[in-house]
Amino acid sequence: MTEDSQSGRAKERAAAKARRITRTAFRQSSFDLLASGYSLEQIAEARKVSVRTIQREIDSVIAARRLDAPERYVHLQVARLTKALRLADAFRARVIDATTESFVFELTGASNKIEQFVALMLPLGLVEVSRTGIVAIARGPEGMQSAP
Numbered sequence: 001m002t003e004d005s006q007s008g009r010a011k012e013r014a015a016a017k018a019r020r021i022t023r024t025a026f027r028q029s030s031f032d033l034l035a036s037g038y039s040l041e042q043i044a045e046a047r048k049v050s051v052r053t054i055q056r057e058i059d060s061v062i063a064a065r066r067l068d069a070p071e072r073y074v075h076l077q078v079a080r081l082t083k084a085l086r087l088a089d090a091f092r093a094r095v096i097d098a099t100t101e102s103f104v105f106e107l108t109g110a111s112n113k114i115e116q117f118v119a120l121m122l123p124l125g126l127v128e129v130s131r132t133g134i135v136a137i138a139r140g141p142e143g144m145q146s147a148p
Contacts, residue, residue, distance in 0.1 A: 027057040034058055037083040039123035077101070084124050091117045102127075 026047075033043050034054075044051045081103070088095065088105050091113065097104035107117055118129055
C-alpha cells in the first residue's frame, strides 16, 4: 500500500466523521427547539426540510437515548405548558382548571382577541374551544328586569 492510498482513506474517514457530527448536532438542536416550545412545522420551515424529516430526526435522538427519553418528554411537556401559561397571562385569560397535562382557560373580550389567542394556542396542542357569544349583564342594584 502506498502512502497516497492511506491518506485517501484517512480523508474519507475524517469526512464521514464530520458528517456524523453534523447530523448529530442537527438532530440534537431540532430536539432542543421542539423542547423549548417550537412546533414541528416552525422548525421544518426554518431549516427548509419537511416536517417528516424533523420528526424522524427527533425520534432518532430519543431512540439513541432511551434511558433519557422520559426526562426529555417531561421537559417537553413542561415547556409547552409554560408557554401556554405565558400566552394566557398576556391575553389576561383566567385559569379555570389545571392539571399536570392540561389547562382550561376563560377568556373574555373582542372576537379578534379570542381568535388570536386560539391561533397561538393551536401549535401548543389546543384541543377544544367553547364560545358563548355575546352576553350582556346589567350593572347596578336593579339588574335586568323583565318587561311588565
